[in-house]
Amino acid sequence: MWSLVTTWSDIVPRVHDEYPHLLAEMFGYNLAAAHLGLRHTVAHSFAVSDPWAGGEGWPLIDKVPKENICKNFPKSEYPHVIHYCQRYYIGKWFIGKYRLRKDFISCKAPLLMPPPDDAAVKFTSAIKPDTGEIKEWKPKQAKEYAFMVCSMIDALNAASKFYKDQHCKDGTGNYNYTYVFHDDMRMPDEMI
Template structure:
């Protein structure tokens, strides 16, 4: 079981949405682990005002600002500290500062599913570390954060104007070389740091990220902002490749070697498989397809968690053993006419990886939906319209 508390940070909810999400959390989430599953609501931080006076929306700006809002309003971190000031020594007994500062924050994206607990201590775990010119620190400590080596990012963030991003505080990256990016800086979620360090990061991250977006108004702008903040704070990360898996076509930036080593009979089994090295979690930021099986978070029926919607159709356990090397994509959203699904060819290795993601994601999401249907608070028990059959397929759903 995951230790500590788990907080969902939601930003920008309208009043009616706030009432609904609070009610849903209190009825269905909090009772699963009283006092441990928490909810924190913040204003929207997605609107960015540009120099020309226009406002643009970038929803991912809620990440740095939402984190900062939670840390200062729930954890009581001081908003007036200088994040660049010399920090007190690593004293875990609480004598140098509030004891909460010595805790560990694990910042995850909402599209992640854990296969086992994630604590920030990898001392006794067999992980795949990114090559580095520093010693691999296997446990989060003050001044020693840990993160997933991101499977998408390269070191292009170094080409942005540092003087502009830092508002004149710095004119360079302090000696960080282009080759250092993949060793210590190209971070992605989950991000792990002590509360003290994460608060400092959040303060600078929220300051830098909007200016990064000015220079790079694209996806990952806020992630570039995180990296620039850690560089200026002098907080290189120990990068681990195998915390999560997400994109099945990546070469060596994720935990796929563990999956590739599984027997065909193990890939679609409930994870973790006993005695096997595996990634800690699944990051379902992509679309996954093999044969006629398909999953995408953007194509899931919006009212999937309900009494009436059936569960997703589960792939067969022997899907990996079929060694399929193709996938059919479902019709576009809203398509109601005839549609010839395009056939995409895959390598055999990528086909097994797609099967791993499909089986793991569909199983976990079905478990969540079934938990809802079986809870007294849902109103599904005894409801003649309640559907627990695993018959739902995105391929056959023209509205999603």
């Protein structure tokens, strides 16, 4: 690990000088690993991140019935890693790391309102977070976006509840599931 980290830290600034874009540090890792002769095994089912990306563990999600995407998801099909790097939306529910309120992990902030358990069945569209336009999803896309929204909201709420349980004294923690990213936008009736 030490050899990899020191080689990577030497290479990555030069990679960034040539390619000053997103992922330069990842390309630097690849070059450092290759320089050291470290072989890797590619695991296509290890993680999910972007429903539009190939080479990720989406076949695990796709084979689960859409009725079980937000509730009763089988542990045997759950990916090892959910890489929270995109923006995900289904119906009126949206999750994006740069739009999460800064005090979300606090005593006063409410928890995120989870989507309905049947989100992957109920919604075939979503409200685009920046424009308010309706985005139509194909069934596979709706299922994958519902999985990401449900999984991320569950994980963020679990982290916030753990913080509240440990740090909020005498019932001062806000355990209300009322925080929704899209509350400030007009919702068509079928999206609510």
